[in-house]
Amino acid sequence: MNLDLADIQGNILTAYGKLGFPKGRVLLFHVADPTAGRAFVERLRPLVTTALRWPSRKQVETGEVVVPRPEVTLNVAFTFRGLLALGLPVRTLRGMPDEFIDGMAARARVLGDDFPLDSPARWDRVWRQEGPDRTVHVLVMLNAQADAAGQALPALDAMTKLLRALPAQVGGGVALLAGHGPDGADLQELTAIYEPAPDGGVQPTPREHFGFVDAISDPVFHGQLPEHKARERAVGGGKLDRKGRWTPLATGEFLLGYPDEAQEIAGAAMPLDFSRNGTFFAYRKLHQNTGAFAAFLDAAAPRFGANVGVDDPAEARMFLMAKMSGRWPDGVPLEAFPTLDSWKKVTAVARAAVVADPRALNDFTYGGDPQGVRCPMGAHVRRMNPRDALDPLGPAKPGGPAGSALNNRRRILRRGLPYGDAGAADGEHGIVFMAVCASLFRQFEFVQQQWLNYGLDFNSGNDTCPLVGNHPPGEKFVIPGDGAGAPYILDRLPQLVETRGGDYFFKPSLTALRMIGQGLVDPT
Numbered sequence: 001m002n003l004d005l006a007d008i009q010g011n012i013l014t015a016y017g018k019l020g021f022p023k024g025r026v027l028l029f030h031v032a033d034p035t036a037g038r039a040f041v042e043r044l045r046p047l048v049t050t051a052l053r054w055p056s057r058k059q060v061e062t063g064e065v066v067v068p069r070p071e072v073t074l075n076v077a078f079t080f081r082g083l084l085a086l087g088l089p090v091r092t093l094r095g096m097p098d099e100f101i102d103g104m105a106a107r108a109r110v111l112g113d114d115f116p117l118d119s120p121a122r123w124d125r126v127w128r129q130e131g132p133d134r135t136v137h138v139l140v141m142l143n144a145q146a147d148a149a150g151q152a153l154p155a156l157d158a159m160t161k162l163l164r165a166l167p168a169q170v171g172g173g174v175a176l177l178a179g180h181g182p183d184g185a186d187l188q189e190l191t192a193i194y195e196p197a198p199d200g201g202v203q204p205t206p207r208e209h210f211g212f213v214d215a216i217s218d219p220v221f222h223g224q225l226p227e228h229k230a231r232e233r234a235v236g237g238g239k240l241d242r243k244g245r246w247t248p249l250a251t252g253e254f255l256l257g258y259p260d261e262a263q264e265i266a267g268a269a270m271p272l273d274f275s276r277n278g279t280f281f282a283y284r285k286l287h288q289n290t291g292a293f294a295a296f297l298d299a300a301a302p303r304f305g306a307n308v309g310v311d312d313p314a315e316a317r318m319f320l321m322a323k324m325s326g327r328w329p330d331g332v333p334l335e336a337f338p339t340l341d342s343w344k345k346v347t348a349v350a351r352a353a354v355v356a357d358p359r360a361l362n363d364f365t366y367g368g369d370p371q372g373v374r375c376p377m378g379a380h381v382r383r384m385n386p387r388d389a390l391d392p393l394g395p396a397k398p399g400g401p402a403g404s405a406l407n408n409r410r411r412i413l414r415r416g417l418p419y420g421d422a423g424a425a426d427g428e429h430g431i432v433f434m435a436v437c438a439s440l441f442r443q444f445e446f447v448q449q450q451w452l453n454y455g456l457d458f459n460s461g462n463d464t465c466p467l468v469g470n471h472p473p474g475e476k477f478v479i480p481g482d483g484a485g486a487p488y489i490l491d492r493l494p495q496l497v498e499t500r501g502g503d504y505f506f507k508p509s510l511t512a513l514r515m516i517g518q519g520l521v522d523p524t
Helices: 034-047 080-085 098-102 105-111 154-169 227-233 290-308 313-325 340-356 380-384 440-452 510-517
Strands: 023-031 072-078 138-144 174-176 188-191 193-196 202-205 279-288 413-420 429-437 477-479 488-490 497-507
Touching (some): 023 034, 023 154, 034 138, 034 174, 105 440, 279 440, 290 313, 313 380
Antiparallel strands (some): 023 188
């Protein structure tokens, strides 16, 4: 399948962070006047980065049209209230999904954000919608390359200056909103976590603040890459057919206007050109309680080590982190390398292999481990992507492991970057996570509600995800014993992740951006 890459916004088909853009900024705008708002969109439109490919260090084929590698990228998205403020016809807006119309704050009970520490009342001020002139309407995201010292290239500051000046240039009626973080900044800074490089400098890493390598097994779908490359990358990132083969997912699971896994084209806002090649995403600013996590591991790891026969406290800590995550901190899958000895033997090889071929860390299934002895059923990555574990026909089949519609229709693209310094005294550190999908309700909300904050599908009762779930007093995580050994109950889990803000956004195609900016959206 050949997608119209020039019509699709960037950072959908491929995560910018993996393409060498370790710095980012998010700016939020309010539209008070629709005419000024449309002029604002028209000024942004020529700056928008598309999915057209540029030469990449990952050696991904560029396709027929090659564009220069930008120093800074720019992408635009809208809340439902933003589309309303821009004067889109009601007949178009009524075709939008209910959850998008509601917005994230109104879906707090569905998402678990009614938990005291996640309550919208505790979010950053910019997300609280404290008055009619404080509502978030437009999101502009910048991603930038960095120099050898880990500093963003000057193009990021230049683009930020342009965006700050743009509202005045369209005659007012558009305002940049402040209120990010404890200092009330007018933008959200994002940055990859850096570590020393072999040449004595620094280099960005794919790690998050708890210390895990992140975003290893992102979904792969038709049209995302040249087809032969998509088939290769589908190993561990696509879906399992009835013969145990990995194949790319349907395009319509992530882009509007294409058939999905049910061979249907989801209902969309009219006209069809307005929705096609667009998508939705949930923007979540997630604070990570790194101090609580470290203290919990310090206390729990020795007890866990004594239970599993690991005397070294550092090794017991790594083993416990792997059991909670489902991957060792360096990304090696626990399911494939379930013991400390097997992990220590493979880490150097795996680190090199993941750079050359991501399949090295993704070619595994859970069907042969129904009790979660190797990888606990409730571990984070097993909840996020159960692979073949929820196959209704069970693991024993002549054709090998297989997935199911229950899993294939719940996949999400993970985009975003960390923010802050884990050692910051104000606690301003975590990750800005964007879940990209065609259906916020069927994909993102289902995973958030049923798999992360509930455990029944994983034989875990009401136990939530040990890393990102809500942890009421007394929350536990059960680690099955090996063979005849008794299970180990990891009790009194602290709250490790708290929501600090966010909303639901529609990321339109370039065609739709032109329609919005020029006031040409005609549902008839």
